[in-house]
Amino acid sequence: MTPKFHSLVIKDVREETEDCVSIAFEVPAELREAYQYVSGQYLTLRTDIDGEDIRRSYSLCSAPHEDEWRVAVKQVEGGKFSTFANASLKAGDRLDVMTPMGNFNFEPAASKKRSIVLFAAGSGVTPILSIAKTALTHGPKSDVTIFYGNKTIASIIFREEVEGLKNEYMDRLRLVHILSRENLGTPLFKGRIDLEKTNKLFKVYLESDTPDEVYICGPEQMILDVKESLIANGIDPKTVHFELFTTADSIEHKPIEKYEGPHIESNVSVILDGDRFDLHLESDGESLLDAATKAGADLPFACKGGVCCTCKAKIIEGKARMDVNYSLEPDEVAAGYILTCQAHPMSDKLVVSFDD
Numbered sequence: 001m002t003p004k005f006h007s008l009v010i011k012d013v014r015e016e017t018e019d020c021v022s023i024a025f026e027v028p029a030e031l032r033e034a035y036q037y038v039s040g041q042y043l044t045l046r047t048d049i050d051g052e053d054i055r056r057s058y059s060l061c062s063a064p065h066e067d068e069w070r071v072a073v074k075q076v077e078g079g080k081f082s083t084f085a086n087a088s089l090k091a092g093d094r095l096d097v098m099t100p101m102g103n104f105n106f107e108p109a110a111s112k113k114r115s116i117v118l119f120a121a122g123s124g125v126t127p128i129l130s131i132a133k134t135a136l137t138h139g140p141k142s143d144v145t146i147f148y149g150n151k152t153i154a155s156i157i158f159r160e161e162v163e164g165l166k167n168e169y170m171d172r173l174r175l176v177h178i179l180s181r182e183n184l185g186t187p188l189f190k191g192r193i194d195l196e197k198t199n200k201l202f203k204v205y206l207e208s209d210t211p212d213e214v215y216i217c218g219p220e221q222m223i224l225d226v227k228e229s230l231i232a233n234g235i236d237p238k239t240v241h242f243e244l245f246t247t248a249d250s251i252e253h254k255p256i257e258k259y260e261g262p263h264i265e266s267n268v269s270v271i272l273d274g275d276r277f278d279l280h281l282e283s284d285g286e287s288l289l290d291a292a293t294k295a296g297a298d299l300p301f302a303c304k305g306g307v308c309c310t311c312k313a314k315i316i317e318g319k320a321r322m323d324v325n326y327s328l329e330p331d332e333v334a335a336g337y338i339l340t341c342q343a344h345p346m347s348d349k350l351v352v353s354f355d356d
């Protein structure tokens with residue numbers, strides 16, 4: 001289904017920490033189906049600030065069984081959307097909210113005994129909290145371990161909620177806080193979740209209780225370190241899932257390697273909701289998304305940085321390349337999916353569909 005924006009009423013805005021609010025939306029009955037989600041997915045919010053179309057994606061921290069659509073927005077220094085959200089949004093306001101998206105998906109398995117291991121750092125906890133709630137509620141035979149890194153106790157987002165889960169599921173949830181700027185009494189819990197720390201945590205918590213599925217959400221370096229450690233410790237890479245957490249307001253648009261390949265001129269067709277847009281593009285020119293948007297197509301997008309995958313479409317005919325890809329899995333790329341915000345044609349004819 002092509003993602004779509006709808007104007008939703010804000011049900012409540014809760015202060016979670018000094019610099020983070022969570023926002024819940026009312027989803028009317030006629031939109032419930034379109035807004036169904038699985039734990040790990042995100043919402044893209046859109047607003048107009050000083051005439052600029054601002055879009056940001058935030059993972060849902062609620063779980064589907066809670067019948068709630070809630071995201072957390074941490075204030076980022078100089079961040080346009082996060083400043084607006086933290087300072088101005090209140091219950092009753094309206095915001096454009098895109099239908100849920102994202103590949104970082106957790107599906108519970110009620111009949112299986114599984115060990116689910118979750119790593120989160122800072123606001124990366126949002127999808128992890130949703131996954132933990134779903135795993136504990138709908139996987140009665142599953143055990144969950146959360147490694148949660150923060151600077152200080154006061155900066156722990158959803159501290160009460162995760163502690164509440166621990167009390168409710170005492171025999172099935174292990175919660176391990178790691179703080180970089182405060183002491184929790186033992187050196188294992190002090191520092192950042194990096195390669196060395198993950199190796200140590202593995203020895204203590206996971207060596208005798210091999211994880212069946214691992215979900216990681218945090219900054220890029222943390223994801224790389226945790227993955228490296230787990231794989232070196234014998235965990236099957238196919239069971240390790242991750243979501244690059246960017247501070248939403250400050251996606252790091254890394255310098256993109258200059259394209260040095262052949263210059264190809266291409267007739268490109270873009271299919272969206274059954275409509276077709278025809279464009280003329282070059283392999284070393286602007287991205288498919290930018291060109292189609294300029295031509296008047298209302299294509300879905302959020303980050304424009306290759307992170308969120310809102311702009312995902314499928315190649316029906318021809319070839320394309322991407323500048324960067326932080327969100328499509330290798331099997332999706334093999335199946336012909338591209339991030340149109342990063343895509344350029346590599347054949348003289350290219351047909352891309354948002355409907356597949």
Ligand code: FES
Pocket residue numbers: 300301302303304305306307308309310311312327339340341342
């Ligand atoms: S808009 Fe986010 S990956 Fe393209």
